[in-house]
Structure formats: C-alpha cells, structure tokens
Amino acid sequence: MISESQREAIKFEDVTVIIGLEVHVQLDTQSKLFCGCSTDHGADPNTQTCPVCTGQPGSLPVINQRALELSIRTGLALNCQIARYTKWDRKNYFYPDLPKGYQISQFDQPICGPGQLSVTDAKESFPPRLVNIERAHLEEDAGKSVHDDAGRAKSKIDLNRTGTPLLEIVTKPDMRSAEEAKAFLNELKLILTYVGVSDCDMQHGNLRCDGNINLHIDIDGETIATPIVEIKNLNSFRNAERALSYEAVRQFDAWQEDGKTIGDAPKRTFGWSDAKQETVPQREKEEAADYRYFPDPDLIAVTISEQQIEDIQSTIGELPPQIRERLKADYSLKQYDADVIVSQGRGVVDYFLAVADGCGSGKVASNWVSQEVLRHLGETETEIDQYPVGAEKLTELLKVVVSGDLDQTRAKDVLAEMVESGASVAEASDKLGIVKVDSSEIDSLCQQLIDENEKVVNQIKEGNDKAVGRLIGAARKINPNANPGAVKDRILAMIAGE
Amino acid sequence: MSNPVEPQQVQQVAKLARIAISEDSLAESAGQLNQILGYVQQLQAVELPADVKPFFGAIESVNAIRADENKPSTDREQILKNAPDSNGEFYQVPPVFK
Ligand SMILES: [Zn+2]
Numbered sequence: 001m002i003s004e005s006q007r008e009a010i011k012f013e014d015v016t017v018i019i020g021l022e023v024h025v026q027l028d029t030q031s032k033l034f035c036g037c038s039t040d041h042g043a044d045p046n047t048q049t050c051p052v053c054t055g056q057p058g059s060l061p062v063i064n065q066r067a068l069e070l071s072i073r074t075g076l077a078l079n080c081q082i083a084r085y086t087k088w089d090r091k092n093y094f095y096p097d098l099p100k101g102y103q104i105s106q107f108d109q110p111i112c113g114p115g116q117l118s119v120t121d122a123k124e125s126f127p128p129r130l131v132n133i134e135r136a137h138l139e140e141d142a143g144k145s146v147h148d149d150a151g152r153a154k155s156k157i158d159l160n161r162t163g164t165p166l167l168e169i170v171t172k173p174d175m176r177s178a179e180e181a182k183a184f185l186n187e188l189k190l191i192l193t194y195v196g197v198s199d200c201d202m203q204h205g206n207l208r209c210d211g212n213i214n215l216h217i218d219i220d221g222e223t224i225a226t227p228i229v230e231i232k233n234l235n236s237f238r239n240a241e242r243a244l245s246y247e248a249v250r251q252f253d254a255w256q257e258d259g260k261t262i263g264d265a266p267k268r269t270f271g272w273s274d275a276k277q278e279t280v281p282q283r284e285k286e287e288a289a290d291y292r293y294f295p296d297p298d299l300i301a302v303t304i305s306e307q308q309i310e311d312i313q314s315t316i317g318e319l320p321p322q323i324r325e326r327l328k329a330d331y332s333l334k335q336y337d338a339d340v341i342v343s344q345g346r347g348v349v350d351y352f353l354a355v356a357d358g359c360g361s362g363k364v365a366s367n368w369v370s371q372e373v374l375r376h377l378g379e380t381e382t383e384i385d386q387y388p389v390g391a392e393k394l395t396e397l398l399k400v401v402v403s404g405d406l407d408q409t410r411a412k413d414v415l416a417e418m419v420e421s422g423a424s425v426a427e428a429s430d431k432l433g434i435v436k437v438d439s440s441e442i443d444s445l446c447q448q449l450i451d452e453n454e455k456v457v458n459q460i461k462e463g464n465d466k467a468v469g470r471l472i473g474a475a476r477k478i479n480p481n482a483n484p485g486a487v488k489d490r491i492l493a494m495i496a497g498e
Numbered sequence: 499m500s501n502p503v504e505p506q507q508v509q510q511v512a513k514l515a516r517i518a519i520s521e522d523s524l525a526e527s528a529g530q531l532n533q534i535l536g537y538v539q540q541l542q543a544v545e546l547p548a549d550v551k552p553f554f555g556a557i558e559s560v561n562a563i564r565a566d567e568n569k570p571s572t573d574r575e576q577i578l579k580n581a582p583d584s585n586g587e588f589y590q591v592p593p594v595f596k
Contacts, residue, residue, distance in 0.1 A: 029566050030566050031567060031568050035569070036570075036571075038568050044574075046588065049571055049572060049577055050569070050571050050577075051577075062563070063563050064563075064566050065563045092514070101516075109554075147593070153593065154591060155590070155592070156590060157590070158588055290514055292514065297556070300557065300560055301555065302561055303560045
C-alpha cells in the first residue's frame with residue numbers, strides 16, 4: 001500500500017490519463033437491420049414496427065445488405081481488417097425497451113477487426129496520436145422509454161427505433177487526454193460523413209458515445225492504476241471532453257484521499273450531469289453484467305468475398321487525412337488552413353480544388369474560401385451547394401485578383417455584389433463602376449501624385465519607403481479603380497528614377 | 499465431473515433468465531443441468547480430424563440477405579393488442595425508476 005504522504009507528493013500533472021471510447025453510429029439505411037420497417041425519425045410512436053422487430057414468436061430476422069456494406073465501408077475507412085466470415089449472437093438482458101429479451105449483436109466474430117485512426121491537432125496542442133481500433137460490430141438498436149420522473153406513473157415504450165442498425169466502434173485505451181478524445185471523435189465523425197455511412201446527427205442520437213477512463217500513476221518505479229469508470233451517454237463532443245476532464249481530476253482526488261487502485265474496486269458506471277457539470281455515479285446493478293452470449297439460431301453467418309471488399313474500397317475515395325496532406329503538398333497550405341477546408345466536408349474541398357486549380361494560387365483560393373465563402377455559409381446556415389457564387393465564377397474573380405488587375409478590397413465588393421444579385425464578375429464590376437485602369441493611366445496618376453506631394457517624395461528619397469502609404473490613400477480618392485499595389489510599385493520606381 | 503453445477507448457481511442463472519424456481523427444486527434442476535453438461539463433456543472428448551472447423555449453427559448455408567427496402571409496418575392497433583398494457587399509442591410498463 002502506498003502511504004498517504006507518498007500519494008500527496010504526486011501532482012496531477014505527473015499522472016497519465018488513459019481513455020478508450022465506444023462509439024455507436026446509426027448506419028444510413030432505409031429499413032431496419034432485420035426487417036423492412038422504416039428507420040425514419042419522428043414518426044408517431046409504434047407505427048414503424050412489425051412482428052420481427054417486436055420479437056413476436058415465429059418471426060424470422062433477415063440481414064440488411066446495405067447495413068453490411070456500410071459496415072465494411074466504415075471498416076475500410078478506419079483501416080480495419082474486414083472479416084471474411086461474420087455471425088450474430090444474442091446478448092441477453094431484460095429491459096422494457098428490448099422486446100425480445102435479447103439484443104442481436106456480434107460477440108466473437110465481428111464484421112470489422114483491428115484498425116487505426118491517426119489524430120492530429122491543427123493547433124498542435126498535442127502531438128499526433130495513433131488510436132487503435134479494437135473492433136467494430138453490427139447490432140440492432142433498442143426502443144425508447146419515456147419515464148415518469150416522479151416514478152409514479154407507468155413508463156411508456158416506443159419501439160420505432162428497435163432494430164435500427166448500429167455499428168459499435170470500440171477503440172483501444174490509446175487516448176491520453178480529454179482533448180485527444182474529443183479530437184478523435186471529431187476526426188471519426190468527419191471520416192464517417194465523408195464516406196457517407198451516417199449523418200452522425202448527435203441531436204437525433206445517430207452518434208452516441210461512452211468513454212472508459214482511469215489514471216496510471218508512476219510511483220517508486222511501479223505503475224499503479226485507478227479503478228476504471230465508464231461514462232455513459234456523452235451526447236455531444238463538448239460534453240465528452242468536459243466529462244472526461246472532470247472525471248480524470250475526480251479520480252485523482254479520490255486516489256489521493258483513499259489510495260484505492262484498480263484491484264480494490266470493480267468498474268463503475270457514471271453519467272454526465274449537464275446541470276451540475278460533473279460526473280455522477282449511476283445506480284449499480286445488483287450483479288455484474290452477465291449477458292450469456294450465444295450464436296443466434298435464427299440467423300446464419302455471412303461470408304464476405306475479396307471482390308465485395310475491393311468493390312467497396314474502389315468507391316471510398318480520398319479521406320480527410322490524405323486530402324490534408326495533398327492540400328499542404330500541392331497547394332502550399334498550412335496544416336491549419338488545410339484543416340479548415342477539409343473539416344467542412346467533401347463539397348467545400350471540391351469547391352476549393354476547382355477554384356485553386358482555376359486561379360492558379362492555392363493560397364489565394366484558401367484565403368477566399370475560408371474567409372469569404374465559409375463566413376457566408378456560417379451566417380446564412382447554408383451548405384456549399386447553395387452558395388450563389390459557383391466555383392467557376394469565383395475562379396474568374398480570383399484570376400483578376402491574382403493577376404493584380406483588381407485589388408482585394410474592390411474584389412470583395414465585387415464578390416458581395418455577385419452573392420447579392422447572382423451577377424457575373426463583369427456585370428458586378430460594371431455595376432460598381434469598376435473599370436480596368438491601363439498602365440498609361442497609372443503612370444499619369446503617379447506623376448500627378450509625385451508633383452503634388454513634394455514632402456512625401458522627399459521622405460521616400462531619404463529611404464522611408466513606408467511614406468508611400470499616404471500617396472496610395474490619395475490615389476484611391478482620385479481613381480478608386482487604380483490598383484494600390486501597382487500604384488505603390490510605380491511611384492517607388494519613378495522616384496528611384498527608373 | 500469437474501465443477502458440477504451447485505444449486506446456488508442454478509438460482510443465479512434462473513434470476514438472470516427471469517425464471518422462478520422454488521427452493522425445493524433447486525437441487526433437482528442442478529442435477530438435470532449436470533446431466534446435460536456431462537453429455538456435452540462426452541462430446542468434447544471425441545477426437546476430431548485437424549481440418550474440422552468449428553461451426554456455429556445447425557445448417558451450413560450462409561448469406562441469407564435482403565435488399566434494403568421498406569415493407570409496410572404492422573398497424574399499431576393490431577400490434578399493441580399483443581401487449582398486456584398499452585394506451586393506444588405506447589406500450590405501458592410499471593415505473594422503471596422508483
Ligand atoms: Zn420491423
């Protein structure tokens with residue numbers, strides 16, 4: 001036993017936080033996992049059920065092909081080994097929203113085996129972390145219970161959700177902070193939406209998350225571990241991060257107090273209280289969970305061929321990690337800027353690529369897409385395919401910006417007009433009275449400024465190039481269409497006697 | 499036989515399966531379970547050729563798969579009739595949290 005004084009000498013900063021996650025993803029199918037009932041949200045209670053999903057005697061489940069395909073797709077996107085032979089088992093427990101008295105799940109032959117996902121933080125607040133995936137298995141969801149909080153009235157059960165396909169993705173305990181766990185969840189969600197297996201809508205419970213957490217503490221050349229806690233139903237990534245950070249500190253304080261380690265206490269289940277902003281212990285079951293899994297005799301196994309895997313692989317396309325690397329290597333973007341674009345989804349990536357290729361500058365395209373375009377999408381809460389200025393039109397505008405014929409400020413006015421009225425670059429420029437200023441006009445404008453501003457000219461001659469800024473302001477007043485960059489260069493050149 | 503089932507374990511399994519077994523019949527049930535397990539043990543003792551792989555069902559066929567298509571669900575009034583208690587919209591069960 002470690003003494004109290006030894007414990008007190010350890011600081012929280014010295015301990016290692018160990019986190020593993022279990023993520024349930026609702027797969028995007030029309031029908032349920034084992035029957036033809038609809039998976040749509042929002043229907044009247046108990047209007048989307050049948051003898052199969054309510055477990056009536058004599059009914060037989062038959063597996064949904066698309067659910068299998070989406071599971072394989074997810075597995076491939078997470079670098080998982082895909083099973084060539086997979087089967088279903090019964091997980092036995094009693095709860096009112098589980099009509100059969102068991103859940104059809106997968107025990108020892110899951111559809112997806114070990115895989116991995118690398119998590120990088122765009123702001124580099126932690127080093128890249130490789131998170132190993134233990135497995136991903138396909139199972140059916142339970143129904144929904146509506147309880148009377150006072151515990152007096154009967155509980156009401158809606159079985160519409162019963163039998164909806166879920167893929168449960170289980171990670172190894174590879175994350176070392178709540179921040180890493182949140183980053184993992186973000187990256188996972190991004191990948192799942194890229195490959196189109198789920199909309200990951202957390203508000204509808206289409207992505208649900210549980211976290212397992214404990215601490216490893218090095219003391220006298222030995223590593224001791226605190227009892228593991230599972231935090232259930234983390235219903236947003238922000239709450240997941242908060243709950244895990246809170247729980248890490250709570251476990252540290254508890255250990256300092258009582259010195260209990262993993263051998264002294266069983267795994268406990270906690271929930272996150274939004275109201276209290278703390279993790280709270282959930283009612284412990286009388287006996288440890290004993291699900292008595294066995295193969296479901298109503299279902300036969302599924303074999304997956306090399307050809308099927310190849311066919312699915314060929315439709316997956318480029319994934320966020322690869323796209324980020326390509327944007328950095330081929331378009332000279334910084335990690336942060338590449339991440340901004342990639343995290344907006346495939347639509348914004350394609351838009352960016354079209355504009356960058358068209359205007360010839362990745363950097364200019366990145367600036368305009370992440371600032372102007374994304375700001376508009378954010379303000380109007382719309383998607384890129386609803387943005388009034390298509391990639392071709394923005395390309396046309398940015399070509400003029402890249403060539404220097406139009407300055408940033410004026411170009412932003414033009415874009416605003418294009419967004420507003422759907423005009424082309426030419427139409428918008430006309431409307432704003434923007435005309436191209438040719439070089440002889442720039443020359444005479446600069447000559448005029450030099451003649452009228454002897455003082456500034458002298459300052460420049462003495463080596464103070466910055467003074468030219470005052471002349472640019474003046475140039476704008478005389479001709480708002482004159483490109484400030486061109487005016488600046490020309491004035492400096494003329495003063496230098498070129 | 500190694501580790502025969504004790505009456506106390508029968509009680510535990512019955513509880514998990516929500517089966518009521520009276521105190522008096524625990525010993526009898528334990529005896530029956532031990533008979534079944536004894537039979538399984540006999541089977542396990544059989545030497546199998548190395549190329550026989552384990553199987554998980556009574557039939558060897560695989561891949562009974564359906565296309566992802568909607569079929570009409572059962573009428574609510576109809577299906578709720580199977581439940582001991584409902585309010586016409588929801589199934590009703592005794593309060594879960596007391
Ligand atoms: Zn159904």
